[in-house]
Amino acid sequence: MSRPPVARRGTLMSRVTRSTIVATFALAAFFTGGLVPAASANAAGDSCANVEVVFARGTLEAPGVGATGQAFVDALNPRLQGKSVDVYGVDYPASLDFGRATDGIADASNRIQSIAANCPATKIVLGGYSQGAAVAGYTTASSVPAGFALPASISGPMPPAVASHVAAVVLFGTPDEWFLGLADHNAPPISIGPLYGAKTLQLCAAGDPVCFPGGTDRGAHSSYKVNGMAGQAADFVAHQLGVTAPAAPVLQAAAVVGPDQAAG
Structure with missing residues (x-):
């Protein structure tokens, strides 16, 4: 029986599975829509924003968000x-x-730490879609999985003090353990760090083959921009920032589960 779409908080997935070569090539049908160091946020002479959104786009999308x-x-x-x-x-x-997602983890980490250092009053919102959701999720990690060797572009998790500068994390269509295994069987589990769990919202559309167990609706994976979940995420962020905002209409219902229920 299919499970309802879920908006998950905290830890996602426990162990990745191995893929076949054929399944790996199938990734191109499912996904839609060298490391460059991040520039210093709000360099001297620039004003610091109240909020900065750091967002990682999905597979095959053009540069930007x-x-x-x-x-x-x-x-x-x-x-x-x-x-x-x-x-x-x-x-x-x-x-x-998918192995090049580590470039995104390094860039997102550098950007967040730069904002925290140069604009300490700026509230950071970290987000991502599809492969970008994996990038953002990994960025919050508090430790390196046992037996996993970090690539040269990443020195380790962000310092704990940085977490206080991140007001919210929003993830759309985060790859589940089955799909993550297809993308890269060496990829470690995506585990939201404990300092970020309570301020993380994960959204998965019903039937999305990337995040919904047994999902086969490829259109669902590209629906986040129109199915009301972008508005749900915006409401969540506004709440985390202490802003009272009118609730967005929910076009596709989502259930919320606690951190201890998020896996699977």
Whole structure:
């Protein structure tokens, strides 16, 4: 029996499975829509924004925040009237080579730490869609999985003190353990760090083959920009920022589960 779409908080997935070569090539049908160091946020002479959205786009999307990221930003801006909002698209290939997602983890980490150092009053919103959701999720990790060797582009988890600068984390269509195994059988589990769990919202559309167990609806994976979940994520972020905003209409219902129920 199919489970309802879920908006998960905290830890997702316990162990990845191995894929076949044929299944790996099938990734191109499911996904829709060298490391460059992040520039210092709000360099000398620039003003610091009240909020900065750091968003990682999905596989094969053009550089920037992608369609889902833009829908989220467009939904968030009117909820934060009176506040200045900067937007940063995580710099990484977003290709079918999932191993290059580490470029995005390094870039997102550098950007967040730069904002925290140079604009300590700026509230950071970390987000991602599809492969970008994996990038954002890994960015919150508090430890390196046992037996996993970090690539040269990553020195380790972000310092714990940085977490206080991140007000919210929103993830759309995060790859589940089965799909993560297809993308890269060496990929470690995506585990939201404990300092970020309570301020993380994960959204999965019903039938989305990337995040919904047994899902076969490819269209569901590209639906986040129109199914109301961008608005749900914006409401969540506004709440985390202490802003009272009118609730967005829910076009596709989602259930919320606690951190101890999030896996699977």
